[in-house]
Amino acid sequence: MHELIGKDSIKMRLSDRVSSMQFSPIRGFNKLAAKEEAKGKKIYHLNIGQPDIETPKAFIETVRAYDDKVLSYSESNGIPQLLDAIIGYYKLYDVNLTRDNIIITNGGSEALKLVFATVLNPGDEIMVPEPYYTNYISFGCETVAVINPVPTTAEDGYAWAVKEKLEAALTPDTKAICCNNPNNPTGRVLSREDMKVVCEFAKEHNLWIISDEVYREFVFDGEEITTFGMMEEYADRIILVDSVSKRYSACGARIGAVISKNEELMDGVLKLAQGRLCVPTLEQYGAAALFRLGPDYLNEARREYESRRDAAYEEISNIPNVICEKPGGSFYLMAKLPIDDAEDFLRFLITEFEDEGESVMFAPAEGFYKTPNKGKNEIRIAYVLNSEKMRRSAKLIRLGIEAYREKKGL
Amino acid sequence: MHELIGKDSIKMRLSDRVSSMQFSPIRGFNKLAAKEEAKGKKIYHLNIGQPDIETPKAFIETVRAYDDKVLSYSESNGIPQLLDAIIGYYKLYDVNLTRDNIIITNGGSEALKLVFATVLNPGDEIMVPEPYYTNYISFGCETVAVINPVPTTAEDGYAWAVKEKLEAALTPDTKAICCNNPNNPTGRVLSREDMKVVCEFAKEHNLWIISDEVYREFVFDGEEITTFGMMEEYADRIILVDSVSKRYSACGARIGAVISKNEELMDGVLKLAQGRLCVPTLEQYGAAALFRLGPDYLNEARREYESRRDAAYEEISNIPNVICEKPGGSFYLMAKLPIDDAEDFLRFLITEFEDEGESVMFAPAEGFYKTPNKGKNEIRIAYVLNSEKMRRSAKLIRLGIEAYREKKGL
Numbered sequence: 001m002h003e004l005i006g007k008d009s010i011k012m013r014l015s016d017r018v019s020s021m022q023f024s025p026i027r028g029f030n031k032l033a034a035k036e037e038a039k040g041k042k043i044y045h046l047n048i049g050q051p052d053i054e055t056p057k058a059f060i061e062t063v064r065a066y067d068d069k070v071l072s073y074s075e076s077n078g079i080p081q082l083l084d085a086i087i088g089y090y091k092l093y094d095v096n097l098t099r100d101n102i103i104i105t106n107g108g109s110e111a112l113k114l115v116f117a118t119v120l121n122p123g124d125e126i127m128v129p130e131p132y133y134t135n136y137i138s139f140g141c142e143t144v145a146v147i148n149p150v151p152t153t154a155e156d157g158y159a160w161a162v163k164e165k166l167e168a169a170l171t172p173d174t175k176a177i178c179c180n181n182p183n184n185p186t187g188r189v190l191s192r193e194d195m196k197v198v199c200e201f202a203k204e205h206n207l208w209i210i211s212d213e214v215y216r217e218f219v220f221d222g223e224e225i226t227t228f229g230m231m232e233e234y235a236d237r238i239i240l241v242d243s244v245s246k247r248y249s250a251c252g253a254r255i256g257a258v259i260s261k262n263e264e265l266m267d268g269v270l271k272l273a274q275g276r277l278c279v280p281t282l283e284q285y286g287a288a289a290l291f292r293l294g295p296d297y298l299n300e301a302r303r304e305y306e307s308r309r310d311a312a313y314e315e316i317s318n319i320p321n322v323i324c325e326k327p328g329g330s331f332y333l334m335a336k337l338p339i340d341d342a343e344d345f346l347r348f349l350i351t352e353f354e355d356e357g358e359s360v361m362f363a364p365a366e367g368f369y370k371t372p373n374k375g376k377n378e379i380r381i382a383y384v385l386n387s388e389k390m391r392r393s394a395k396l397i398r399l400g401i402e403a404y405r406e407k408k409g410l
Numbered sequence: 411m412h413e414l415i416g417k418d419s420i421k422m423r424l425s426d427r428v429s430s431m432q433f434s435p436i437r438g439f440n441k442l443a444a445k446e447e448a449k450g451k452k453i454y455h456l457n458i459g460q461p462d463i464e465t466p467k468a469f470i471e472t473v474r475a476y477d478d479k480v481l482s483y484s485e486s487n488g489i490p491q492l493l494d495a496i497i498g499y500y501k502l503y504d505v506n507l508t509r510d511n512i513i514i515t516n517g518g519s520e521a522l523k524l525v526f527a528t529v530l531n532p533g534d535e536i537m538v539p540e541p542y543y544t545n546y547i548s549f550g551c552e553t554v555a556v557i558n559p560v561p562t563t564a565e566d567g568y569a570w571a572v573k574e575k576l577e578a579a580l581t582p583d584t585k586a587i588c589c590n591n592p593n594n595p596t597g598r599v600l601s602r603e604d605m606k607v608v609c610e611f612a613k614e615h616n617l618w619i620i621s622d623e624v625y626r627e628f629v630f631d632g633e634e635i636t637t638f639g640m641m642e643e644y645a646d647r648i649i650l651v652d653s654v655s656k657r658y659s660a661c662g663a664r665i666g667a668v669i670s671k672n673e674e675l676m677d678g679v680l681k682l683a684q685g686r687l688c689v690p691t692l693e694q695y696g697a698a699a700l701f702r703l704g705p706d707y708l709n710e711a712r713r714e715y716e717s718r719r720d721a722a723y724e725e726i727s728n729i730p731n732v733i734c735e736k737p738g739g740s741f742y743l744m745a746k747l748p749i750d751d752a753e754d755f756l757r758f759l760i761t762e763f764e765d766e767g768e769s770v771m772f773a774p775a776e777g778f779y780k781t782p783n784k785g786k787n788e789i790r791i792a793y794v795l796n797s798e799k800m801r802r803s804a805k806l807i808r809l810g811i812e813a814y815r816e817k818k819g820l
Contacts, residue, residue: 012618012647013585014678018528024684027486048483055481063692064474071465071662073458076437106516106664109686117552118428122532138685142527144554175423208422237422252481252691254516268424274434275548276519281662282473283690 021141025134025343025367033350033361041354044385044393047361049184049331051384053249053304056297058289063282074281076273078104078257082284085291086242086257092295095229101261103269104279108214108243108256112139112178115239115258118268119208120145125173126210129160131334131368131375133184133212148174149370154325154334158186161194166201176208177201181226182215185334185368185380187309187327189219190226199234207237214243214256215330217298220306223328235261246331247298248290255279255287305331311387315394319401331383334365337397339404342366342379348407349400360396431551435544435753435777443760443771451764454795454803457771459594459741461794463659463714466707468699473692484691486683488514488667492694495701496652496667502705505639511671513679514689518624518653518666522549522588525649525668528678529618530555535583536620539570541744541778541785543594543622558584559780564735564744568596571604576611586618587611591636592625595744595778595790597719597737599629600636609644617647624653624666625740627708630716633738645671656741657708658700665689665697715741721797725804729811741793744775747807749814752776752789758817759810770806 122144130149243256321338365378532554540559653666731748775788
């Protein structure tokens with residue numbers, strides 16, 4: 001049968017943008033893991049930002065109550081109920097929005113894709129603190145734009161909002177700064193002073209600021225929650241990307257938003273949004289219920305992630321020869337392991353290693369770097385499981401390192 | 411307040427792709443209509459392909475039954491239940507698929523966007539029969555690719571699967587043929603012979619065939635339902651785009667699919683799909699229930715649209731000086747009106763005209779053409795309302811034409 005297929009054709013070619021893209025380093029090992037899980041191995045998934053926290057019941061209850069007879073298209077910018085719920089939520093941070101400042105998207109991912117397509121021409125450059133959320137590279141490829149890394153290091157706490165560092169990364173083709181606050185994968189959180197540095201730099205060089213703030217409330221140790229939405233003076237160049245995925249543990253809802261007070265920008269995003277017609281209707285009603293939950297829910301979520309962070313950091317940083325900076329926010333930590341190749345180590349953990357029938361997965365960090373030879377022995381851990389499971393997972397990493405080093409004669 | 415915003419910046423620039431795009435000619439007048447509707451005017455919406463047919467209850471019942479505590483990401487290619495339901499549905503047409511041949515998308519729209527991004531480089535050209543679904547232009551702009559129209563006319567029944575017509579539109583940069591079968595907006599349906607012509611042409615010039623088949627079952631007058639999935643000999647260059655929106659009257663679910671037996675293509679699409687993580691989980695369960703409905707549902711839907719087509723065509727073609735070809739499929743018809751500017755006429759219908767407190771909307775057809783000076787006095791009507799409402803809507807168009815011509819002194 002298969003020999004029949006394509007017998008007519010010379011090899012069909014794909015676009016350069018897709019040929020140059022990698023498969024997701026976060027999801028790439030899922031198939032391999034599924035095979036082992038089917039055989040009975042229990043694997044702790046720290047590779048993907050999928051929390052085990054229950055989605056607030058308000059979501060599914062609102063969805064279940066939907067009873068229009070026809071499941072219709074909604075407006076391309078989103079249903080008014082959701083827009084208004086988001087406006088209400090932002091008042092928590094004294095950010096005043098109108099409906100016209102918001103366009104609902106299929107998750108933060110689509111928000112980023114629409115924003116990149118709206119502000120970047122092929123060949124334009126976009127500055128991104130490195131290591132970065134790996135899909136920024138994918139969205140850059142898709143737009144045929146170029147990612148310009150702003151290198152950071154564990155030693156200086158992954159700081160990047162520093163004039164000299166930004167200047168070193170700037171080129172004549174730089175059109176935007178894209179950042180993630182709190183940061184995935186480093187956990188770095190920007191202070192108001194940091195944001196001021198970024199805004200002044202953007203103003204000086206006439207750059208857009210694209211701030212992906214999907215981990216907004218996950219800021220620990222009593223530090224202030226910050227959003228570029230607070231930088232009203234620079235509002236015309238600021239674009240926020242938001243999502244319910246992490247904040248409300250609703251990753252499968254795929255509801256996000258582009259938020260900006262720049263009318264022209266929002267018109268551009270709306271043109272693209274009209275092309276894909278709309279975001280699912282039911283999910284928008286559910287998401288509106290989430291945004292109405294209020295600060296108690298958010299505070300409890302923050303406390304839970306802080307205790308997970310504490311457990312994960314304590315255990316991981318105690319593994320011999322592991323270098324790990326304590327993250328101040330989001331729900332990730334980066335760790336440098338005493339091995340040479342994190343991908344090979346991960347494959348070993350999935351297919352060869354086990355302790356009492358259990359193993360663990362993380363995201364190899366090489367895909368979070370553009371600078372050559374960086375990240376090969378680094379990993380990103382998502383502390384999305386409860387503290388007990390995080391401790392167990394860290395122990396599995398420790399035992400795995402020992403077994404791997406022995407096997408490799410390291 | 412507003413004067414404060416952006417006081418720091420020189421004008422921020424948008425990308426050329428977005429600047430060159432138009433707002434949706436289908437959705438563009440919605441705001442204006444909403445204003446009049448708020449004042450009490452009843453407007454029949456024939457501008458958008460939003461059927462009034464009830465969404466099968468299986469959808470919402472399946473969604474309501476979902477009771478996982480955490481609404482998680484699904485795999486980027488879709489949940490197995492939905493993939494298997496689609497495999498089952500395609501057996502109706504003797505098309506044999508595996509899970510690897512299918513990637514679930516956010517509606518047919520995202521399917522088209524992913525496919526364009528996977529096969530087209532900036533500057534590549536794509537042949538599209540004209541008039542076309544207006545968003546093909548949007549997706550082309552987004553990919554920075556160029557749409558090459560294959561002009562068709564009402565006089566020859568909007569036929570385009572003709573070697574000479576295809577050859578006339580071919581350029582050295584043509585990489586793909588993108589068609590819609592049955593066609594939006596013309597209603598043209600391809601026969602097996604037509605598909606053979608297209609396949610042979612694509613083979614000769616090594617082109618991809620992207621076939622958007624979201625109206626598949628809406629084929630009238632006893633003609634055969636066709637899909638490029640039947641052209642097994644050419645499978646390696648064929649890419650199907652599918653969706654639940656029209657077939658199951660579930661536009662707000664936003665569930666579609668890319669379907670192809672070309673493994674390399676599917677790997678490329680998967681890379682892009684991984685970037686946006688996944689499609690909403692709940693909607694996928696609901697859509698799986700729809701694909702399992704079977705042929706009885708589909709036959710009934712076809713009969714209903716055929717009677718609407720009959721009502722709409724009879725009334726519209728009887729309006730004096732209106733030229734209108736009887737459509738063989740989909741749920742649209744094109745009509746040339748005895749006016750000079752369909753956009754201006756539409757604005758008149760919404761804001762000035764009424765008959766017993768009612769008016770009507772359609773899509774002005776200029777946006778469905780790339781060839782200059784075409785479509786200005788043409789409109790697309792979606793026969794998505796029941797026959798009685800279609801007759802009333804057609805009457806409103808007739809009365810509207812009379813009133814408009816009188817006002818304009820035509």
